[in-house]
Structure formats: C-alpha cells, structure tokens
Amino acid sequence: MILSAQNLKKSFEDRELFSEVSLCVSEGKKIAIVGPSGSGKTTLLNILGLLETPDEGILEIEGLKVHTNCHKIRNQKMGFVFQFHYLNSDLTVFENLELPRLIKGEPFSRQEALDLLKNVQLEEKIDTPTKFLSGGQKQRVAFARSLVNNPKILFADEPTGQLDQNLASEMMELFLKLPQAVVLVTHDRQFAAKMQERYELINHRLVAW
Numbered sequence: 001m002i003l004s005a006q007n008l009k010k011s012f013e014d015r016e017l018f019s020e021v022s023l024c025v026s027e028g029k030k031i032a033i034v035g036p037s038g039s040g041k042t043t044l045l046n047i048l049g050l051l052e053t054p055d056e057g058i059l060e061i062e063g064l065k066v067h068t069n070c071h072k073i074r075n076q077k078m079g080f081v082f083q084f085h086y087l088n089s090d091l092t093v094f095e096n097l098e099l100p101r102l103i104k105g106e107p108f109s110r111q112e113a114l115d116l117l118k119n120v121q122l123e124e125k126i127d128t129p130t131k132f133l134s135g136g137q138k139q140r141v142a143f144a145r146s147l148v149n150n151p152k153i154l155f156a157d158e159p160t161g162q163l164d165q166n167l168a169s170e171m172m173e174l175f176l177k178l179p180q181a182v183v184l185v186t187h188d189r190q191f192a193a194k195m196q197e198r199y200e201l202i203n204h205r206l207v208a209w
C-alpha cells in the first residue's frame with residue numbers, strides 16, 4: 001500500500017468540509033474523485049499530498065505514519081499536477097522541468113527532459129519560456145514536470161481543465177498508461193469512469209460509485 005488515509009476530517013471556521021473520509025491507494029492504482037465545486041476536492045488532495053493538515057485522521061505512506069510538511073517524502077514519492085499549473089513563467093520549459101530535480105539535489109539532463117516532453121508532444125518547446133505557451137501547453141508541461149522525480153503516486157487536480165476535447169482525451173490516456181498510482185480530481189464523469197476506482201465527494205463524505 002502506497003497511501004492509506006483513515007477518517008480524515010477538515011473544517012474551515014466551524015464549517016465542516018468533510019469527515020469520515022478514508023482512502024487506500026495501492027501501487028499503480030488509478031483513482032478518480034468527482035464532486036460539486038466547493039465540496040473540498042482540492043483540499044482533500046492537498047491533505048493526501050501532505051500540503052495541508054487534516055483536523056482529524058491518520059495518514060500513512062508506505063505503512064509509516066506521516067505529518068504535513070514532510071518535504072522529503074513529498075519530494076521523493078509524490079508528484080503534483082495542480083489545478084492552476086504554477087509554472088515559473090519566466091523560466092523555460094527545460095528550467096521548469098529541472099526545478100524539482102535541483103530541489104532534490106541531483107542533475108537533470110536535456111535528454112531526460114526531451115523524453116518527458118515527447119510524451120506530451122512539446123519537444124520543440126524545450127527552450128521556450130513558459131509565459132509564451134498556451135494554457136493547454138502549460139498544463140502539459142505541468143504533467144511532464146510531475147514525473148521528473150519518478151514519484152510513486154501522482155496527484156492531479158483538474159489536469160484537463162484548459163484542454164480541448166481531443167487534448168483532454170490524450171491527457172487522460174497518458175494518466176491511465178502511467179506505472180504510477182494516480183489520484184485525479186475531475187469534473188468530467190466520462191473521464192472518471194475510465195479509472196479503476198471512482199469516488200464522489202458529496203454531502204461531506206467520500207462515497208464510491
């Protein structure tokens with residue numbers, strides 16, 4: 001088991017977002033989470049990815065209990081494709097991809113970058129500052145970047161939000177083909193239906209469908 005969450009609860013200022021949320025993610029498993037806007041999907045993903053703290057509940061990564069701000073675990077085992085891509089717009093595509101590796105203290109080659117960019121058909125943009133890319137291209141760079149440190153588990157928040165139908169389908173196929181476990185938040189139930197496990201965050205609970 002890569003990740004196990006038991007009985008997570010989160011409130012903001014007395015307003016309960018969700019409680020009794022439990023989720024297990026095994027190697028390579030593809031999981032989708034849908035739910036209305038504001039139901040807490042991003043918050044839940046941030047908690048699972050150790051970026052936010054739950055009010056209650058237990059999180060274990062590979063059998064070990066963890067706490068938020070475990071930078072090392074996050075950097076070594078987890079990859080993120082955020083709802084808003086958070087690329088550094090002045091840096092080139094290559095430099096953006098290189099960042100997570102530099103943080104890890106290891107070198108990153110152009111060939112590695114090209115291999116990752118080939119997957120998302122952006123090889124020719126390797127030296128382009130990301131501010132000159134379209135929203136969809138940025139989203140694909142963010143996808144490539146999430147894989148730079150070869151994580152065990154990938155968290156993706158609306159990764160197809162800015163893509164047209166064709167690119168969105170291609171992106172979903174890329175997620176499904178990954179060897180990594182994936183926890184993906186999407187508004188698109190058709191895409192979610194392709195994943196191995198599907199949940200809905202609704203009425204303050206996470207329910208399987």
Ligand SMILES: Nc1ncnc2c1ncn2[C@@H]1O[C@H](COP(=O)(O)OP(=O)(O)OP(=O)(O)O)[C@@H](O)[C@H]1O
Nearest residue numbers: 012013017035036037038039040041042043044083
């Ligand atoms: N740091 C915070 N402080 C207070 N309230 C917050 C905070 N973060 C999120 N919220 C609130 O929690 C609720 C859930 O937010 P969240 O972003 O998790 O929803 P979501 O399901 O991802 O929505 P969407 O589908 O629109 O992205 C919202 O009402 C939001 O305003």
Ligand SMILES: [Mg+2]
Nearest residue numbers: 041042083157
């Ligand atoms: Mg969200």
